[in-house]
Amino acid sequence: MNKMKYRIEIIALFLRPFYRVKLSSKRQSDEETDNFETRKILFSTETKTYQSDAPSAAQLKKRNGYRRLAWMITGISLIHALVFLTVEFIRPDWNHVDYALRLQRLRKLIAENPGKPIGIALGNSRTSMGLDSSTLSRLSNTNLFSMAFPGSGPVQNIVYLKRIFADGIRPDYVMIEIHPCIFFNPISETQHIIETSNRANLCWDNIGIRDLEVLNRYPDLDASITRDWLLNRTEIMRTHRDDWLILANSKWSFIDLRSRYNRFGFDDHGWLPLPFPPSSVTKEIKETVIQEAKDGYYSTLQKGEIGTRSVKAFEELIDLLEQSQIPCVLYTMPEGTIFHSWYSTKFESQFQDWLRSIQERHSVSLIDTRSWLSEDSFFDSHHLMPEGATQFAKRFGLEVLIPFLENHRLLIPFKKK
Numbered sequence: 278m279n280k281m282k283y284r285i286e287i288i289a290l291f292l293r294p295f296y297r298v299k300l301s302s303k304r305q306s307d308e309e310t311d312n313f314e315t316r317k318i319l320f321s322t323e324t325k326t327y328q329s330d331a332p333s334a335a336q337l338k339k340r341n342g343y344r345r346l347a348w349m350i351t352g353i354s355l356i357h358a359l360v361f362l363t364v365e366f367i368r369p370d371w372n373h374v375d376y377a378l379r380l381q382r383l384r385k386l387i388a389e390n391p392g393k394p395i396g397i398a399l400g401n402s403r404t405s406m407g408l409d410s411s412t413l414s415r416l417s418n419t420n421l422f423s424m425a426f427p428g429s430g431p432v433q434n435i436v437y438l439k440r441i442f443a444d445g446i447r448p449d450y451v452m453i454e455i456h457p458c459i460f461f462n463p464i465s466e467t468q469h470i471i472e473t474s475n476r477a478n479l480c481w482d483n484i485g486i487r488d489l490e491v492l493n494r495y496p497d498l499d500a501s502i503t504r505d506w507l508l509n510r511t512e513i514m515r516t517h518r519d520d521w522l523i524l525a526n527s528k529w530s531f532i533d534l535r536s537r538y539n540r541f542g543f544d545d546h547g548w549l550p551l552p553f554p555p556s557s558v559t560k561e562i563k564e565t566v567i568q569e570a571k572d573g574y575y576s577t578l579q580k581g582e583i584g585t586r587s588v589k590a591f592e593e594l595i596d597l598l599e600q601s602q603i604p605c606v607l608y609t610m611p612e613g614t615i616f617h618s619w620y621s622t623k624f625e626s627q628f629q630d631w632l633r634s635i636q637e638r639h640s641v642s643l644i645d646t647r648s649w650l651s652e653d654s655f656f657d658s659h660h661l662m663p664e665g666a667t668q669f670a671k672r673f674g675l676e677v678l679i680p681f682l683e684n685h686r687l688l689i690p691f692k693k694k
Contacts, residue, residue, distance in 0.1 A: 361510055365486050373483040375426070376437070379547055380444060383422045386545060387446075394419045394687045397441065398547070399434040399594075400454030402427035403610040407661030408454075409670035410546040416674035417682055418689050419449075423547030430459045431590035432495050436488045438597065443487060449687055451598055451605040452678075457628050458574055460588055461581035495586050550663040551656055558656060566657035567615060574659075578619040583627050595639050604685045606642040606677065607635070611650040611669055613658030642684075644677050 332340070364372040371377060387395060396419050398404055404425035414421040424437050434453065441448070484492065484506055492502050543549040598605050636643055649672060652658065654665030661669060682688040 357510075369485050369487065372485045376440065376483075379422070379424060379543070380441075380446075382543075382545055382547065383420075383424075383446065386420050386422060390420050393689060394449035394682070395446065396421035396450050396452065397438070397448040398423040398425055398452040398454075399429075399437065400425035400452075400610070401429045401456055401459070403456060403660060404454040405543075405547075405549045406551055407610055407666045407669060408548065408673075409550075409663075409666040410548045411544055412667050412670040413674050413678060414546055416671065417678050418691055419682070419687070421452075421546060423543070423549070425454065425547070425549075427549075430456070431587050431594050432491065435491050435590060435594050435597065438594065439491065440487070442601075447601075448603060450682070450685065451603055453594065453605055453607050455591075455607055455609050455632075457609070457624075458577050458581070460584055460591070460631065461577055461624070461627075462584045495590055548666070550666060551660070555662050555664065558662075563657070570616065570657045570659060571619065574616070575619050578624050579621045581624055583631060588631070591635075592638075595635075595641060599639065604642075604681075604687075606644070606681050608644045608673070608677065609647050610659075611654070611661065611665075612647045613650075613652040613655040615652060616655075616658035617647060642677075642681050646673065646677075 387393075396414075396417075398408055398410055398421065400408070400423075402425075405423060405427055408423060408425070410421045410423040424441065426433065426437070429437075438451070489503060489506060496502055542552060595605065632643060632645070635641065646669070650661070650665055650669060654661055654668065656662055679688060
């Protein structure tokens with residue numbers, strides 16, 4: 278037994294190194310197995326964690342949509358900002374295409390007739406349609422151009438005169454229409470020439486930065502002009518889209534377009550005649566338009582009181598011309614007998630008193646032409662038909678404009694051919 282034990286110990290002594298290697302290998306293998314299992318578990322956990330944090334396809338689509346929307350809003354804002362800066366500071370004439378057209382025609386008229394005195398007519402639709410400035414120009418041998426816009430009053434006339442000055446044109450004389458109803462506070466709710474609506478033809482998309490200084494001096498009672506103007510600047514591309522397409526098609530010039538693109542309808546001297554012959558105005562049509570005129574003016578002509586805003590703006594307009602040493606002639610446009618019959622004695626008395634006060638405070642020529650033409654010359658008893666406009670221009674030129682020009686040494690004799 279002892280011998281057997283001794284032999285086993287001797288064999289074990291010899292086999293021990295090999296046993297340790299095997300044991301070590303086994304332990305290493307076991308450790309590697311344990312490490313692999315650990316890594317497998319950890320990797321599985323990390324993958325699950327990563328998979329749980331990764332966005333789904335719907336979330337990715339939503340995020341991309343937000344990014345595209347943000348870029349689109351940024352792009353549109355930049356385009357609007359670029360357009361805004363262009364029309365306000367580089368090409369302000371594009372902001373009011375009607376004015377731009379007239380300005381180009383006026384410059385062409387001056388270039389074609391150098392040396393002739395430059396005249397500007399300011400007023401509303403009565404002058405725009407009823408003053409044949411082409412005939413007056415030929416009679417007076419001047420470059421008379423109508424800057425009369427439908428719906429305009431004294432506030433707008435100041436704006437247009439300042440625009441003309443800013444655009445480098447200095448007229449030698451100015452003609453200013455006096456529309457009686459504009460200077461009186463309206464009574465009827467249907468009155469379409471309202472003193473508180475001082476912008477009238479100057480809608481928001483036509484107002485530029487250079488106009489705000491004037492308009493803010495005569496604000497609306499229930500609105501901030503600057504605030505409303507800023508809020509409406511986002512509409513500038515939509516409101517001018519058609520006008521800019523016309524300009525682009527004409528290579529950004531209205532001068533040689535004539536009637537094809539001249540949707541405003543005025544001629545080379547700014548006259549905007551009614552676009553239909555007298556024969557097309559039937560008795561029924563005339564009765565209808567006269568009734569519309571009565572709905573708009575009758576109550577004011579009967580009960581109106583002299584206002585403040587338009588009167589103050591008119592005084593400023595005359596002061597501006599006097600400071601610039603530009604002579605002016607004030608005139609009323611003809612009215613039909615039907616329209617004139619709507620005047621109350623009180624209204625007429627107030628109006629005549631105000632006209633006398635104007636002449637006393639300012640050295641201006643003033644002529645009242647309301648009774649010059651018969652009812653047949655009118656469309657609605659206060660807007661002249663084309664034939665009536667020419668007839669009025671001939672008499673006005675001979676009796677008013679030529680003596681006025683002679684008095685101010687602006688009458689140039691015609692050259693003999």
